[in-house]
Structure formats: C-alpha cells, structure tokens
Amino acid sequence: MDHSLPILDPSFVSASEADGSVAAGKLAALKKGLVPKVGEGVIVAFSGGMDSAFLLWAANQVMQDTGGRVVALTTTSPSTPAGDKEDATTFSRSLGVEHIWEESMEMSLPEYSRNDKERCYHCKAELFRIAGKVAEDAGLRWLLYGYNASDHHDDRPGHRAAQEAGALTPLSDAGLTKPEISYLMREAGLPLSGKPASPCLSSRIMTGIEVTPERLRDVEEMEAILRRAGVSHLRVRVCRDRENSFFIRVEVPPDEMDGVLGCREELQREGTERGYRWVTLDLGGYRMGGGVT
Numbered sequence: 001m002d003h004s005l006p007i008l009d010p011s012f013v014s015a016s017e018a019d020g021s022v023a024a025g026k027l028a029a030l031k032k033g034l035v036p037k038v039g040e041g042v043i044v045a046f047s048g049g050m051d052s053a054f055l056l057w058a059a060n061q062v063m064q065d066t067g068g069r070v071v072a073l074t075t076t077s078p079s080t081p082a083g084d085k086e087d088a089t090t091f092s093r094s095l096g097v098e099h100i101w102e103e104s105m106e107m108s109l110p111e112y113s114r115n116d117k118e119r120c121y122h123c124k125a126e127l128f129r130i131a132g133k134v135a136e137d138a139g140l141r142w143l144l145y146g147y148n149a150s151d152h153h154d155d156r157p158g159h160r161a162a163q164e165a166g167a168l169t170p171l172s173d174a175g176l177t178k179p180e181i182s183y184l185m186r187e188a189g190l191p192l193s194g195k196p197a198s199p200c201l202s203s204r205i206m207t208g209i210e211v212t213p214e215r216l217r218d219v220e221e222m223e224a225i226l227r228r229a230g231v232s233h234l235r236v237r238v239c240r241d242r243e244n245s246f247f248i249r250v251e252v253p254p255d256e257m258d259g260v261l262g263c264r265e266e267l268q269r270e271g272t273e274r275g276y277r278w279v280t281l282d283l284g285g286y287r288m289g290g291g292v293t
Contacts (some may be wrong), residue, residue, distance in 0.1 A: 001038035007273055008227050009120045018265045020183070020187075021181040022180075023168050023176075023183050024184075025089070025182050026174045026175055026176050026180060027058070027174075027176075027184055029173065029174045029175075030058055030173075030174040030176065031058055031061065031062050033063060033170055033173060033174065034058060034059055034170055035062055035066050037070035037141070037144070038059055038063050038067075038069070038070060038168075038170070039066065039067060039068040040140075040141035040142060040144070041068060041069040041070070041071075041135075041138070041139060041141045041142065042059055042068075042069070042070055042071070042140060042141070042142045042144050043071045043072075043073050043100075043131055043134060043135045043138070043140045043142070043143050043144070044059055044071070044073065044075050044145070045055045045073055045076065045098070045128075045131055045143065045144065045145040045146070045167070046072040046092065047084060047088065047146070047198075048072060048074065048083075048084035048085065048086075048087040048088030048091065048192075048198070049084065049087075049146070049176070049192070049197070049198055050178070050181060050182065050185065050192050050193065050194070050195045051147075051148055051171060051181060051273055052145065052146035053091050053185070053190070053191075053192045053195075054085075054146070054181045054184065054185055054190075055144060055145075055146045055170060055171055056070070056072050056091070056092070056095065056097065057058065057095060057185075057188070058074070058170075059144065060095050060097050063179055069098075069140065070087075070097055070098070071097070071098045071099070071100060071138060072092050072097055072098065072099045072100065072199065073099075073101075073102065073130070073131055073134055074088045074099065074100070074101050074102075075101075075102050075104035075107060075126075075130055076101060076102075076103060076104060077104040077105070077107055078104065078107055078201070078203045078213040078216045078217070079106070079107070079123075079200040079202040080200060080201070081147030081200070081201055082220065083198065084198055087191075087192060087195070090191070091191060091192060094191070095103045096144060099226045100134055100138075102130050102134065102155040104123075104126050104127060104130060104141070106122060106126040107211070107213065109122055110124065111181065112126075113210055113211045113212070114210060114211075114213065115202065115205060115207055115208060115209055115210060115211045116207065116208070117157070117207060117210070118157055119157075119202060119207075120156070120157045120158040121157035121158060121160055121161050121274075122161075123158065123200065123202070124157075124158035124159075124161035124162060125161040125165075127161075128143065128161055128162060128164075128165035128167055129165070131143050131165070131167075132165060133160055141166065142168055143165065143166065143167045144167065144168050144169075144170055145162055145167050145168075145169065146171055147159055147162065147169040147171065147172050148163045148169075148171035148172050148175055148176050148177060148178060148181060149171070149172055149175050149177045149278045150169050150178040150179075151173075152172070157270075158233045158252065163187060167210050173190070181229070182194050194201055196233060197288065200230060201216045201219050201220055203215065204219045204235055204236060204237050204238060205219070205237075205238045206237065206238060206239045206240055208240075209238060209240055209246075215238050218236075218237050218238065218248075218274050218276075219237075219238060219259060221270070222236045222248065222267060222270055223235075223236045224251070224273065225263055225266055225270065226259070226260065226263065226267075228263075229250055229259050229260070229262055229263040230259050231256050231259040232256065232258070232262060233252060233253050233256060233286055234251065234252045234286065235248075235250075235251045235252075235264070235286060236248060236249075236250055236251075237249040237251065238276075244277050245270075245277040245278075246275065246277060247276050247277050247278040247279070247280060248267075248271045248276050248278070248279045248280065249280050249281075249282050250267070250279065250280065250281050250282065251284075251285065251287065252281075252285065253285050253286050254285050257281065257283075257285075260281050261281075264279075264281075267279050
C-alpha cells in the first residue's frame, strides 16, 4: 500500500457534503487559537492518523505565518501498526516539520497488559508522560492532541489521561468534527484526508486477554495477509470462548468478504500454526469496536 496517498474511507463520504463556509470558519478559529500557543512552542502528539495530522498541519501553517515552534512527537511500541509509522513519517516529511520519535513502554506496565477497560488510559498516560518530558527538554510550552468534536460522545479513558496531563484539544475547542476535518484536508490537498480509524493493535485483543508482543504480531501479520489479498477495511480480532480456547475472528464489510475467502487457506494455516483453534469470518461484518469486550 502506498501510504503517501490519501486513504479513503466510505464512512467519510458525507464529508464532501460538509458546509464549506462553516468548516472554513472553524479552521480560522482553530488557527487563531493556535497563534499564541505556537508562539510559545507546541508539541503535537502525532499518531499518523487523520485528526492529529490535520492538527499538525494547522499548527505548522500558523508557525509559517506568525513564527514560533512546532514539533511532532510519535511514540512507538509493539502495538503500533506499521502503516501508521509509515504514514507519520511521510506526512511529517511533506510538511518539513521537526519530528521526534520515542519508544513507549506501556507493554511493561501490568495494568496495561492485563487488558481491562482502562487499557487505553494507561497507554495514553504513558504517551503524555513521554510528551511532557520531551516538551520540557525541548523548551516547548504546550502539549496538543487530536481530540475533536466527534469524539465527545465516545467513552475515551485516554482522554482522561490527556486532561490529567494538561494536554490541549484545539480541534475540539474549535468545534471541528471528523467529516469537517476530512473535508478541509481534501480542500488543502493533504494526504490521509479520509484515512480509516487505525486504533492500536491492542484494540484487536478481546478485553481480559493479556496483551503480549506475540499476539500483537499475530494480528498485524494476519491483517497483512488480507491487505495483500486486496481487502482494505478489516480487523483481525483475538478472541476466547467459554472453554478458554483462543480463536481469530476476521471482520470486513460484506462487499469484501469474497476477498477473505480468496485467501482463507493461508489465513487458516497461519492461524493454526500460531496456536488458534479456529479462524472465523464474522458474517455481521466490520464494525467499530468489534464486540471485543
């Protein structure tokens, strides 16, 4: 997959119908609010996803117009999809922005690896701990991240960690929604304008199943099989039944199920060799969250 190009997601088709004048007004408000912060120095928590990419671009635009300093920070661990690393690298290079990479150690935290409903809190707490240290060392005053108005109705333990760390949410403050962000990125000719949500690989592991590097590798490598087969919207989930047997559940939209069946023998072989009892195709199709709780 060429990660230098926009990755379009059908869920963002409505973004083209966003009221352009309203979105433009929100962008103007975003940049106005960023001016004093960028002037004092900001670090943007940059995952390689659409929201943080847009925030980084807007902050960089402000820096070019009014001065200041903008630094992108990306943390990596075994739970980071390889595609996100590629996207983050390509996007930051296209802007010419300073980009710092740090290794995140959430996998060493028992409260993270036990994989309960607070896993995302512990992950983001580690991210913002690192960000705070980097900001202090670099003399940057503010920490920004890509929480936006579309996230308000979601249960996001990670947002609590951000609040505790004093991270700012400029996209949310400007009232920008995901469709508006996608619209504005397309208008600006930016890559990643419709990139599908790409949560960490740990989100593919059923709540209560321990997160391990081996299981994360299983997920990523089996998802790679599907992408090579031409499947674009997918999740490979690690699940456990009542008899404590582990199995793989594949989720894709109904119109991509034929692609899964086309590589079913390879998926089944890989799953069996990795110790899973079954590799199944969820006829309910792809959905956010995937019922892994």
